[in-house]
Amino acid sequence: MRLVLSDAKVLKSIVDTLSNLIDEAKLVVSPEGISLRAMDPGHVALADLNMSKVAFEEYHVESNLELGIDFDRLNTILKRAGSSDKIELSLSEDASALIITIRNSAMRRFDLPLIDVSEEELRIPQLDFLAEVEVDPKILSEGIKDAEIVSDHVTLKCDSENLYISASGDLGNVEVKVSKERALNFEVSEPCKSMFSIEYLKDMLKAVDAASTIRLHLGTDIPMRLDFLAEGVKLDFLLAPRIEG
Amino acid sequence: MGVPIGELIPKKEIEIENLNGRKIAIDAFNAVYQFLSTIRQRDGTPLMDSKGRITSHLSGLFYRTINLMEAGIKPAYVFDGKPPEFKKKELEMREKAREEAKVKWEEALAAGELEEAKKYAQRATKVNEQLINDAKKLLELMGIPWVQAPSEGEAQAAYMVLKGNVWASASQDYDSLLFGTPRLVRNLTITGRRKLPGKDIYVEIKPELIVLEEVLKELKITREKLIELAILVGTDYNPGGIKGIGPKKALEIVKYKKDPFALYIKHSDVDLYAIKEFFLNPPVTDEYKLEWKMPDEEGVLKFLCDEHDFSEERVKNGLQRLKKAVRAGRQFTLESWFVKR
Numbered sequence: 001m002r003l004v005l006s007d008a009k010v011l012k013s014i015v016d017t018l019s020n021l022i023d024e025a026k027l028v029v030s031p032e033g034i035s036l037r038a039m040d041p042g043h044v045a046l047a048d049l050n051m052s053k054v055a056f057e058e059y060h061v062e063s064n065l066e067l068g069i070d071f072d073r074l075n076t077i078l079k080r081a082g083s084s085d086k087i088e089l090s091l092s093e094d095a096s097a098l099i100i101t102i103r104n105s106a107m108r109r110f111d112l113p114l115i116d117v118s119e120e121e122l123r124i125p126q127l128d129f130l131a132e133v134e135v136d137p138k139i140l141s142e143g144i145k146d147a148e149i150v151s152d153h154v155t156l157k158c159d160s161e162n163l164y165i166s167a168s169g170d171l172g173n174v175e176v177k178v179s180k181e182r183a184l185n186f187e188v189s190e191p192c193k194s195m196f197s198i199e200y201l202k203d204m205l206k207a208v209d210a211a212s213t214i215r216l217h218l219g220t221d222i223p224m225r226l227d228f229l230a231e232g233v234k235l236d237f238l239l240a241p242r243i244e245g
Numbered sequence: 246m247g248v249p250i251g252e253l254i255p256k257k258e259i260e261i262e263n264l265n266g267r268k269i270a271i272d273a274f275n276a277v278y279q280f281l282s283t284i285r286q287r288d289g290t291p292l293m294d295s296k297g298r299i300t301s302h303l304s305g306l307f308y309r310t311i312n313l314m315e316a317g318i319k320p321a322y323v324f325d326g327k328p329p330e331f332k333k334k335e336l337e338m339r340e341k342a343r344e345e346a347k348v349k350w351e352e353a354l355a356a357g358e359l360e361e362a363k364k365y366a367q368r369a370t371k372v373n374e375q376l377i378n379d380a381k382k383l384l385e386l387m388g389i390p391w392v393q394a395p396s397e398g399e400a401q402a403a404y405m406v407l408k409g410n411v412w413a414s415a416s417q418d419y420d421s422l423l424f425g426t427p428r429l430v431r432n433l434t435i436t437g438r439r440k441l442p443g444k445d446i447y448v449e450i451k452p453e454l455i456v457l458e459e460v461l462k463e464l465k466i467t468r469e470k471l472i473e474l475a476i477l478v479g480t481d482y483n484p485g486g487i488k489g490i491g492p493k494k495a496l497e498i499v500k501y502k503k504d505p506f507a508l509y510i511k512h513s514d515v516d517l518y519a520i521k522e523f524f525l526n527p528p529v530t531d532e533y534k535l536e537w538k539m540p541d542e543e544g545v546l547k548f549l550c551d552e553h554d555f556s557e558e559r560v561k562n563g564l565q566r567l568k569k570a571v572r573a574g575r576q577f578t579l580e581s582w583f584v585k586r
Binding site: 039041042043044045046123125126127152153169170195197222223238240241242243244 | 263265266565569571572573574575576577578579580581582583
């Protein structure tokens, strides 16, 4: 196995995001691309990553591999790479470690020992989303930061005209309105709203650096799906709601 | 109290945060008893209002419940109903022990030995009907659900977990496992630290999670065998169990004897088979509704401050925290939406 990324930016951002939510996960490497599905320890959020081989400068994989990764440690290593550094991923000869090579002025090699990850079959739940809104990732991340001023949870609401990001608490109320004209895509079949933990959303939104656009799927009192899209990369999150009462 | 099989039970320490979003059925008698025995002044006197009525349990229930709600836990308290006939002996023994402790408490007080006094005062803790009614009234006003069990509260709590209405039951006693609770949380209603007995050292107390399936796997027995084991060691229904049999020996016996009671039934003055049947099929009810509502602020203030002399400032502060926790809702886990197999 030998995978080369022309720059580290996207991978750094994805791993940084994932390491906030999950401790360890199994990375599946196939001739078509790499993928991963994992939940946070509290089973509130699920991450689903697909990186097609087109996202790589070079991609050589002969057979399917499953690599148990400690995400904290991988993140620590990738933090050592600059955004424009070239990155190469390969496997040690005895297949016990992932070798990460960072190339800039020097060639720096890190061996990350692979770990056993307990097998957990994760099925994506069936969800009836009522709204699908695609926006510039910054709009959402700024809205969540606004809401955080007064609360640790936020309500996302859609009607036929707008997406609303709102929060209320003892310190007052915040409402951010995004009209459908400002959205890249706006499809709402029925008005809907759900409440979510800001802490989780903030962890997920760290991935905005890697994404050119973000797609939000929303219903009423059901999990939301957040898709981060970039060239050859799809990172989806499911986040369980908070429900009153 | 409870069956002394702790040494056999594998448990893992957890953080209170790990219980975020979980509904938990709490053994109310056990919690009230904990509050009454631990929330005391230095000489062992419980907290009292100006009319001399005990309020330790109300203080514990009010503040601890708010802490749990703030941690995202939805507690439902389950109260004992009528104890089974064969619990009489245990209840009589407890009453006698309390009477003795009360005498020693008074003696220690007279001698000015505060630490001794507190020790005996705690042993003299008695939960009477008035205290239970106070607790129910407070929960009602706080908007926290409570359930009246037909018989043992732990049996009802276990039933609620098995039905999937709550995630776990909470009690200090292992009896809940005998009643079949899939998950038991210990140390949930104890505050952050506990004094080591007889020493001036405090240890941090964290909740413990016990998963019945893991217990049975570890001991390599079925739940029925676990019940037999407990009965040999001694439960609330046959205090002391069979003479000379401790947990380890009992485990050996139930593993190799198909009917371990056959050997001992002659020497026992209680019907061991009836006790086992009670653990397997205790009386339970479906008549309960679990709803966490906004507190009746005026009602709580009237009850705690006007009637029982609590500090208005502290109670108001607690109510603010409680309201915030109710408003924040409950963090669900994705499992609620996974396709059921």
